[in-house]
Amino acid sequence: MNIQLDMKAAERRAPLIEKLHAIQEEEGYLPAERIAEVAAETGLSPAQVMGVATFYNHFHLRPPGKHTIKVCDGTACHVKGAGNLLERIQTELNIKPGESTEDGLFSLEVVACLGACSMAPAIVIDDTVHGRVTPKELRRILNSYRRRR
Numbered sequence: 001m002n003i004q005l006d007m008k009a010a011e012r013r014a015p016l017i018e019k020l021h022a023i024q025e026e027e028g029y030l031p032a033e034r035i036a037e038v039a040a041e042t043g044l045s046p047a048q049v050m051g052v053a054t055f056y057n058h059f060h061l062r063p064p065g066k067h068t069i070k071v072c073d074g075t076a077c078h079v080k081g082a083g084n085l086l087e088r089i090q091t092e093l094n095i096k097p098g099e100s101t102e103d104g105l106f107s108l109e110v111v112a113c114l115g116a117c118s119m120a121p122a123i124v125i126d127d128t129v130h131g132r133v134t135p136k137e138l139r140r141i142l143n144s145y146r147r148r149r
Contacts (some may be wrong), residue, residue: 016042016052020059029060057098065100065107067145070124074113080120086110088135089123092142105146 016038023034030053039046053059071077071086086097089108093101100107116122119131123141130141 016044016049017056020049020053024059028064029062032061060098060107062100063104066105067125068107068109070109070111070114071097072112072114072116072120072122072124073110074117074120076117076120077114077122082121085121085123085133085135085138088138089142092139106142 019038019041020030023038024030027034035049035053036046038044039049042049053061069089071082071089073082073086090096093106093108095101095106095108097108097110114122114124114129116129116131119129121133122129122131123133123138124130125141125145130137133141
């Protein structure tokens with residue numbers, strides 16, 4: 001009987017990730033009311049849906065900033081100071097990875113690799129790669145995005 005119950009739960013969960021991806025694609029994140037909708041559609045509890053949404057770091061529960069900063073933490077970038085760069089960004093913007101600034105201008109993510117190893121340490125803001133980023137260069141880059149408001 002437990003196996004049968006587990007199979008029914010698995011069948012309800014099957015489309016869950018697909019639904020969450022679609023919502024995030026549409027909204028940019030997973031709003032609480034949409035989590036509740038998915039729970040109702042799948043027959044899962046909101047807590048179960050939230051458990052899946054928080055398990056995968058691809059999903060975001062808050063609206064993203066206008067500009068998304070991705071800090072590479074691949075081997076080359078890590079060795080060339082990506083950790084220090086990440087700390088500077090966190091200090092400068094007062095956010096941690098997965099968060100957005102209070103003004104909604106920036107979001108911060110850490111990624112495994114950007115494929116820009118020859119330009120280490122590298123960051124991507126929106127779709128623009130910035131390579132060999134120094135702390136001084138970082139401030140200039142961030143200020144250029146601030147001026148674009």
